[in-house]
Amino acid sequence: MKTVALVPAKVLAGAKSRLIEVVDEVERGTVVLDMLSAVLEQLREVRSINAYAVVTSDERAAATARQLGAVVVAESSEGLNLALDTGRAWAIERGAEGLLVVLSDLPLVLAGDLDAVVRAAGKASVTIAPSKDGGTNALLLRPVDAIPFRFGRDSARYHRFEAMKLGLELAIVERDSLAFDVDTPQDLAVYRAARQRALARL
Numbered sequence: 519m520k521t522v523a524l525v526p527a528k529v530l531a532g533a534k535s536r537l538i539e540v541v542d543e544v545e546r547g548t549v550v551l552d553m554l555s556a557v558l559e560q561l562r563e564v565r566s567i568n569a570y571a572v573v574t575s576d577e578r579a580a581a582t583a584r585q586l587g588a589v590v591v592a593e594s595s596e597g598l599n600l601a602l603d604t605g606r607a608w609a610i611e612r613g614a615e616g617l618l619v620v621l622s623d624l625p626l627v628l629a630g631d632l633d634a635v636v637r638a639a640g641k642a643s644v645t646i647a648p649s650k651d652g653g654t655n656a657l658l659l660r661p662v663d664a665i666p667f668r669f670g671r672d673s674a675r676y677h678r679f680e681a682m683k684l685g686l687e688l689a690i691v692e693r694d695s696l697a698f699d700v701d702t703p704q705d706l707a708v709y710r711a712a713r714q715r716a717l718a719r720l
Contacts (some may be wrong), residue, residue, distance in 0.1 A: 519660065521616035521636060523561055523570040524605040525588070526598055527554055528581035528622075530632065551582050551699060551708075553625045558586040561620060566636040571594040572622075599667040602709035609662050617662035619669075621655050625709050626695040632656065635691050642689035644681035648674035650697045 527664045542674045551646075554572070561570050572583035580590045593601040602619060609617050616639055620632065631647075639645045639658040644665055647656035654673040657680050659665060664686060668676035681688045 520568050523613040523618040524624050525572045525600050525620050527574035528574050542558045553686050554622045555672045556625045557622055560629045564632045573601050575715045598669045602667045610657045614662050616660040619657045623699045626698050630649040631693045631696040638691050643686040645689040646674050647679050647691045649699050
């Protein structure tokens with residue numbers, strides 16, 4: 519199965535506004551790029567992924583993507599789901615049979631986590647890796663247009679509903695490092711502590 523991956527990246531200006539109490543806009547931009555880099559570095563180690571792209575309208579995110587070997591799919595629409603529809607069209611043009619969407623704020627994700635999602639899709643049309651708060655941190659569709667994107671609040675439930683409505687086989691992949699995303703100051707503290715531990719081991 520030819521599988522391609524999409525990583526959506528928002529415009530850095532104003533990103534992660536819930537962190538405004540602990541970091542300014544410049545530092546938030548740095549955090550967002552660091553997390554995007556972490557996701558791409560793991561994604562390119564997954565041998566079952568044939569190609570990967572970053573869907574963004576942000577020049578700094580695009581530059582980071584290119585440095586790490588990703589294709590950049592430019593998008594001008596507002597909203598994550600519309601941006602991913604643009605990415606899905608890119609995947610279809612390249613003959614993709616499976617489409618993996620990975621959010622860009624998963625700094626603890628490992629290549630093994632992403633490979634587990636791909637492997638789970640061998641028996642399912644829709645594979646969901648839920649976030650800790652009920653969102654969707656990774657989604658694999660086979661075929662690439664199996665269901666519409668429903669990213670947003672409680673999206674794991676909505677993606678599950680779309681699969682069940684169409685009678686599609688569903689798989690759920692639950693891993694702590696895949697479920698962890700950075701939305702709050704507490705999340706940021708956990709991420710920074712984990713990063714310090716990783717640097718100390720080098």
